[in-house]
Amino acid sequence: MIVFERADNVKINELNVGSVVDAVLTTEPNWSTFYSGEFVTFRCDMNEGENSDWEYKLNKNNESYLSIKKDKNSMLALNHSGEYQCCGHRRNSAQTKCSNTVTVSVSNKVVVTRRPNRPHVFSGETITLTCEVQGGETTEWKCDWNRDGSLVNRTNSKDWMFNISESSSGNYMCRCRRRDDWFSSTQWSEAFTLSVSDPNKPSLVLQPNWSQIYRGEKVTLRCEIQGGTQWTYEWRTTNRNSPSSSEYRIN
Template sequence: MINSATESHSGDYSCMGRRGYNFTGWTDKPKATLKAETRIIPAGGSVTLTCSVEGSTGWTFFWYEYGKYYYVVGSSGNTEPDGSIRVSEGGKYNCRGKRGDPGFYSEYSEYVTIQKTVSKPTVVLNPGSSLKEDKVNLVCRIQEGSYWTYEWRKNNLNYYQTSKIITADSGDYSCKGTTPNKPSLILQPNWSQIYSGEKVTLR
């Protein structure tokens, strides 16, 4: 029994209860909880993510996007003592807490998926083209981001999959863009520290 804890007693502790012949299970690490004010970012906006560890205080929080450190603007890295950050990009986010020095880490929170609303694409007449010509060059433009896959429709029917088309046919033309989700990297087992010689699996 430790009556007065000192630095020499530092370490990871767990406990269990016993009453008569009945035993409880061993305690688990506390787990961080991540909440989002909304899961859809409006065009040009941002959302607030809040990380907490129930039942205790004094935590510094670490943030991750797709399993990698998420750099927090205004901090020295990916940490945020207040437990709240604002994000303006879609992605899969999670967090965990650290308390003390050298530090006790909570379990990672569950992932929260945030989606970003982007502006609708616009169809523009390519510079140099003229409506008086036999053919026109139409371009599908999306302001936000890159790596879009484009799809054209003519008179509400599928037409081409490209960002630009050249056509001599009259009709109602529209386009849309899709972008693939970023891959996520998962570490198994989900250890906070890895030492030389240990084996882990990346998925």
């Protein structure tokens, strides 16, 4: 038995066994999805004689891809999809056997999403960034977070919640690893730009705008803020039932 090892982002879609053959190609670990940095082991078993009786090669898309002598392991990087098959040539003989094929496809898209998802964010607000791994929704992840080329945080989940400050502006990228496998890693996501704005100071408007107001008259106080629409309001008054809207009417 000879072992071919590959590292990178691959997804094992199917194991096709056509006609009954003695040579068998298997993969370890037998996960449904692999990501960049993980190890994939192709095992080629001729099911005949000793390992030393055979010379092995790994074919990709029906073309010779890699030749390996007995008892040699090779760690390589998978970057593209393809159909893999191992073949063995028996020394001092014309006998050649080829295995079933294993179809491997790349699947590792990573994107950054945010909550709340609105165009304006301000200092003092709380935001949650999520590193979404395509095909890995049910996997438990540990993630690295990069801002403007520097590692700024590591989280034990795909979510990162933090309070926004003026220094939070920048281009964010993330990548994740399985919690139970340090060597597993996705590629870095595309950059996500976070722009932090300074909110304008609110202004208080009185309607009607009289210089003197007498007991029993009705007035409306309006709190106006330029920029953004999703505001909540707090009125400081002796009335405990003060509203949470932008207007406050006094009778």
